[in-house]
Amino acid sequence: MRITVLAGGVGAARFLNGLCRVADPAGVSVVCNVGDDFAWHGLHVSPDIDTVIYTLAGLEGEQGWGHRGDSFAMLDELEALGEEPWFRIGDRDVATHLWRSERLRGGEPLSAVTAELARRRGLRCRVLPVTDDAHPTIVATPDGELSFQDYFVRGRASATVTGLRFPGAADARPAPGVIEAVAEADAVIVAPSNPFVSIDPLLAVPGVREALEGARGARAAVSPIVGGEAVKGPAAAIMRSLGHEVSALGVARLYAGLIDVFVLDEVDAALADAVEALGLRTVVCETMMTSAERREALARRVLEAAT
């Protein structure tokens, strides 16, 4: 059974963690957002890819990102050299970025480097960056445009988001295997990720939205909004500032026409009828992935509904 997951960061990684326990990982393809990628002191950092790989390797940090139990001697030393340590790369984590950056500079595409990294971390699923091309997310705020990490980490996602832009999208080509993974899978699952800064940049790569629209398999999405709040991150604030209803229903409206099944939390059961009125089937279940058991149970429910 071939399952493809459209993935952002922590929420997607946790969902995949459960999925790869209840389905054969060899059939799972993860299409990862690269809109958060950036150059950190000359190293290529791919936050979403790393969160997925670390989590599936059982190495994720306590907050969901970075490497578990990491130390920060390098960062302290950069600070001693006068650099502002606004993005906290740990000592173990930097090995990943060094390893990746050396290969990218040697001319290997991100997709090949990511596949090899996943293999070396012992993963059996496929991890695909949506594109090998530069495809950054730019955040518009009342004070001007910011790169994603300037908005998200440096600015702690405190700026009001008035728009999002993907200036590389028009020229970005889907990475090898991405279109097939979406178009030909038995099921395509939109992970519980931020619709605007995780999923939209995937759909913005030419061919990906069309592949999802014409997908052979069933398409499901898990709401990242539960009880009117984002489980993690700035999704709720961004929905609000862009004029959307901050609810699972608001998310369902964003995905209507692209998916068949919408998965929402039990606390949002009252919204199910309105979601179905959008032409979507609904699954109402526990979606908070606070334990391995819950992650597996959610993955199982989503798979049942999508196959």
Add this chain to the structure above:
Amino acid sequence: MRITVLAGGVGAARFLNGLCRVADPAGVSVVCNVGDDFAWHGLHVSPDIDTVIYTLAGLEGEQGWGHRGDSFAMLDELEALGEEPWFRIGDRDVATHLWRSERLRGGEPLSAVTAELARRRGLRCRVLPVTDDAHPTIVATPDGELSFQDYFVRGRASATVTGLRFPGAADARPAPGVIEAVAEADAVIVAPSNPFVSIDPLLAVPGVREALEGARGARAAVSPIVGGEAVKGPAAAIMRSLGHEVSALGVARLYAGLIDVFVLDEVDAALADAVEALGLRTVVCETMMTSAERREALARRVLEAAT
């Protein structure tokens, strides 16, 4: 008083440590070997420059190189990724290489990056790479040629050295200030460094040997060979395999014609007459820099003789 020191790694750094305590560091210029520089996972590592800067900043590691009390989490993680950790870069040390590499990739020359690094480390002396150009030391052995670090670190300096080659020398231009520092100083001191892999590469940069030959100030060298052995590193083995006498006298013969004063250890006092027969003045004193006091005493003796 302007003092210029031709410098390799640990021995030079220790000598400079004493010198900068007995002379005004603002008058001291250090011309550093870059023949050991290499790319480590895409980062530009300058071992001799770093040893000098760390030591003068009081941050040198217990072995004389790297950052004091460093940890190795990053290296452990690279090993977990399947990389052989033959060159041991610590977590704090990597901050230096990241910092440097980012600037070099941005187009700044090594001399400017080094000057700024020295400033940020609180140094008051000038640290000059001999050249901003690529100028690697290549080591010939019975089994073929090796890069310097493949010979020195990976191979633990165990190969027999049959020759040394500086393929970048002909095209290397002295970094800004190097020629003036040598030609116009009140004293030029050849540090107790390896004559073949630290000092020769400096002299191989077009104009440097000529500047030393025609230097305005007195020129002194401190023997890196004491009692027939190298204080540190492979100098004795290289001298032997290249057919030179392994002694302070052997070193003096290498430098005859380029310097005025030769400083040798008390244990080699019996060689002083033979060194003077080469046309050099001699200073016989304790040269083992095993304490701050001894480093200062040596620097004072060399300065007295050279000014």
